[in-house]
Amino acid sequence: MRRETSESSFLQSTLGNPNYYVYINTLVKKIIFNDQKEAVGVDVDTAGSQYTISARKEVILAAGAFGSPQLLQVSGVGPAELLNGLDIPVLSDLKGVGKNMQDHILFGISHAIHGPSASSLSDPVYFAEQLRLFNEEARGVLSSPGVDVIGWERLPSSSLKSMSNASVGVLETEYSADWPDVEYLPGPSFLGDQNVTVAPNDGQNYASLAPILIKPRSRGTVTITSADAAVHPDIDPAFLTDQVDIEVAVAAFKRARDFWNTDAMKSFSEAPEAYPGDEVQTDEDIATIIRKSYNTVWHASCTCAMGKPDDENAVVDTQGRVYGVKNLRVVDASAFPFLPPGHPIATICESLPSFSPH
Structure with a gap:
């Protein structure tokens, strides 16, 4: 294979x-x-x-x-x-x-879960066995691309209620009716603050659910500082500089949290929320966490x-x-x-x- x-x-x-x-x-x-x-x-x-x-x-x-x-x-x-x-x-x-630079960004909510995930690969013995399974039998954790399913949706009215009328108006009038507002990407590991590369090494298995802003309004720039192409240009993606993006991001974060709180998700996840934590509740706190922890989806x-x-x-x-x-x-x-x-x-x-x- x-x-x-x-x-x-x-x-x-x-x-x-x-x-x-x-x-x-x-x-x-x-x-x-x-x-x-x-x-x-x-x-x-x-x-x-x-x-x-x-x-x-x-x-x-x-x-x-x-x-x-x-x-x-x-x-x-x-x-x-x-x-x-x-x-x-x-x-x-x-x-x-x-x-006019545009890119998708993601941010997420992580929970400890019951059962194996990619977090277990930090164990060298487990990793060696999974590598053998993949190489010899084309199965095991390494046979997964990491994301096995993704989904899109237009935010429901319950989510739009927390947004300003101006932002809701933009979503409803400036885009095609078949364009979703948010993508959801599940991952078999700890996501957390993506500016910190080290995940918890506590023996727990983690999973994350990451909303993605898929119709961003923030616009970045690529600007040379030298006539020499060997000198890297200044790249300013200007993520989350548009108010609509911020409000959609907060609404999507709360929507992802709602998914984690369903009976189906509770059956294999552990409370409390591992990242960012149950203490993050207000829109302002959620926006702060998103600004701190987001990363690009590499769609510049x-x-x-x-x-x-x-x-x-x-x-x-x-x-x-x-x-x-x-x-x-x-x-x-x-x-x-x-x-x-x-x-x-x-x-x-x-x-x-x-x-x-x-």
Whole structure:
């Protein structure tokens, strides 16, 4: 038995293609344009050796929600004010490059439980046996991906009652009726404060239920501080800076707590609540705990957002072509116009109408 991965599904079938070559340990430093603002190649660095790779047709950018806006900015495509401040010649003044960053975040409630969970893997004897079971019989704790089921819902009226009228109005009028408000992700371990990496080593088995904000309104930024692509950009995700996000997060937290308090959940969980604890009750205290303990779900996107030509924040058109220049496309999650309420694992390049890999 083997699980499908990106490597087994896409890479292996491509390795034999004569037009496929991977430059390993190589950093793209800059996109090269000619006098007609056509992308004609990239400057790269491999272990200190710098050279140019030329493009016959187009340059296809897929450096991710952080790398793609960075490469555009250091190459002269982005907010003119930013580029001028770094003495980068402006090829296309696109205010939206590096703006509009969106991501999903999660936070959770943990309980000790009756029965085994991934917490038991901290026992080296138990871990060794589970490793043997997986390698020899494809079963045991390690045969689980860690999350066996997930769920989504629109918050019920009982949850909306604790939110402001303004926030409820946003949820009810600014999104499609089939968009859920929250995702719930169960996990077979202690979640707790995700800024603290050490889980309790007390011999207990733990499980967690984590709400996820899946239609965030907070917007972050990716901003270069140097014309050198080797210098990491400033990344400000600006999580929980929008009041609607905070209110939805608090409502989702209380909703997850309600799930833990059902008879079905009580049958295998132990009281009291292990994290954050029963003493956390007010909306203010819950919001404080969420701000302290949340983590990303690694769905960063929208920093080179797709949009219409008259949208000042748009970076690419519906075919991924970068506005203001030619022969340059962005085909990763940074090109999303907005972050969908789910897990964006599919390759966006296969969805672009006229795009076919060259």
